Amino acid sequence: MTVMMRAARMHEVGRTMRLDQIARPVADTTDVVVEVKACGMVPNLGNVLANWPTWYPHMPLPSLPAIFGLDPAGVVCEVGKKVIGIEPGDRVYVSPVRSCGCCQSCLTGQRTQCRYMTFNGYFGFQKESQVLYDQYPQGGFCEFMSAPQYSIVKLPDNVSFREATRLGYWGTAYSALKKAGSLAGRSLLINGISGTLGLGATLIALGRGAARIYGTGRNMALLERVKALAPERIEIFSTESGSVADWVKSRTDGRGCDVMLDTLGAVASLEAFDDAMHGVRRGGTIINIGGTAGKLPIDLKWLMDEQMTLIGSVWFTTAEGCELAQMMASRIVDMSILEHEVYSLGDINAAISSVGTGNGGFSNYLVEP
Numbered sequence: 001m002t003v004m005m006r007a008a009r010m011h012e013v014g015r016t017m018r019l020d021q022i023a024r025p026v027a028d029t030t031d032v033v034v035e036v037k038a039c040g041m042v043p044n045l046g047n048v049l050a051n052w053p054t055w056y057p058h059m060p061l062p063s064l065p066a067i068f069g070l071d072p073a074g075v076v077c078e079v080g081k082k083v084i085g086i087e088p089g090d091r092v093y094v095s096p097v098r099s100c101g102c103c104q105s106c107l108t109g110q111r112t113q114c115r116y117m118t119f120n121g122y123f124g125f126q127k128e129s130q131v132l133y134d135q136y137p138q139g140g141f142c143e144f145m146s147a148p149q150y151s152i153v154k155l156p157d158n159v160s161f162r163e164a165t166r167l168g169y170w171g172t173a174y175s176a177l178k179k180a181g182s183l184a185g186r187s188l189l190i191n192g193i194s195g196t197l198g199l200g201a202t203l204i205a206l207g208r209g210a211a212r213i214y215g216t217g218r219n220m221a222l223l224e225r226v227k228a229l230a231p232e233r234i235e236i237f238s239t240e241s242g243s244v245a246d247w248v249k250s251r252t253d254g255r256g257c258d259v260m261l262d263t264l265g266a267v268a269s270l271e272a273f274d275d276a277m278h279g280v281r282r283g284g285t286i287i288n289i290g291g292t293a294g295k296l297p298i299d300l301k302w303l304m305d306e307q308m309t310l311i312g313s314v315w316f317t318t319a320e321g322c323e324l325a326q327m328m329a330s331r332i333v334d335m336s337i338l339e340h341e342v343y344s345l346g347d348i349n350a351a352i353s354s355v356g357t358g359n360g361g362f363s364n365y366l367v368e369p
């Protein structure tokens with residue numbers, strides 16, 4: 001007899017989700033089934049659901065009706081015959097990265113570089129993504145989801161399911177900052193410091209020994225809250241009061257900072273990125289994990305003369321997710337600053353329209369089935 005479950009599904013782009021009864025998944029060979037306890041919602045979710053097919057037609061959504069949900073955490077309830085080391089009862093976060101598993105990128109652990117890379121329950125990066133959506137049809141907005149064993153991050157006992165739903169965006173910030181090398185004693189500009197990505201980057205950079213963090217944003221009250229996390233090490237600046245590059249240089253004797261991380265959202269201006277990256281010193285590193293879209297004219301002579309490094313970074317490896325979970329457990333990354341905004345699965349449409357209305361990165365929107 002088929003066992004059923006509740007799932008919130010989108011039947012038509014731009015329309016509200018419907019709560020459906022569908023078959024509960026079973027665990028295939030190297031897959032596990034997770035009983036979802038919480039699923040996070042990032043500020044970009046509304047864009048993906050309503051605008052992605054228009055904005056980025058080369059990045060397909062799953063065929064409809066579809067179960068979305070990027071950042072699920074829960075308890076393993078069933079494991080496939082060939083799963084080793086993961087057992088029913090394990091508390092886990094499920095990374096949404098799906099990939100082929102057998103190309104050179106996947107075999108070296110760099111699944112986000114696989115040509116088939118797809119965000120389960122979110123969007124894909126190329127037309128072949130539907131193959132992976134078909135293999136893993138459940139995002140986190142349902143009661144049970146199947147997931148490959150390679151996607152599983154085990155949660156330490158003192159990391160709650162609600163906190164774990166932040167592993168996605170904070171893992172993204174963690175992986176990006178690792179690409180900049182050691183931060184110990186160095187300076188970092190975070191463009192958009194009070195948002196979901198920026199706040200995580202701040203805590204991680206503090207934990208990794210950054211001596212100085214320069215943070216920008218528009219909401220002064222939120223900027224002040226970020227500064228209060230480490231007043232001796234964080235300086236803040238409203239983007240409405242002038243050039244970010246000029247400000248950073250004025251704080252560094254004209255030299256500029258060592259590293260810049262851009263976290264601005266999908267509707268940010270190219271000018272904002274261009275301005276901020278010129279606050280980086282000669283030989284410095286510029287990393288983009290934000291949603292700014294479009295072609296930015298870059299002076300190649302400047303890039304060479306100043307020996308600049310420009311990096312794009314997407315998501316993180318499951319191993320990096322495990323590292324961050326341990327940093328959360330030991331409170332190197334302190335999750336207690338989060339204010340959880342919790343919705344039931346039945347209230348998912350209200351949840352989706354609420355995301356982004358709270359206190360920037362401090363507000364953690366999630367659905368609990």
Ligand SMILES: [Zn+2]
Pocket residue numbers: 099100101102103104105106107114115116
């Ligand atoms: Zn691959």
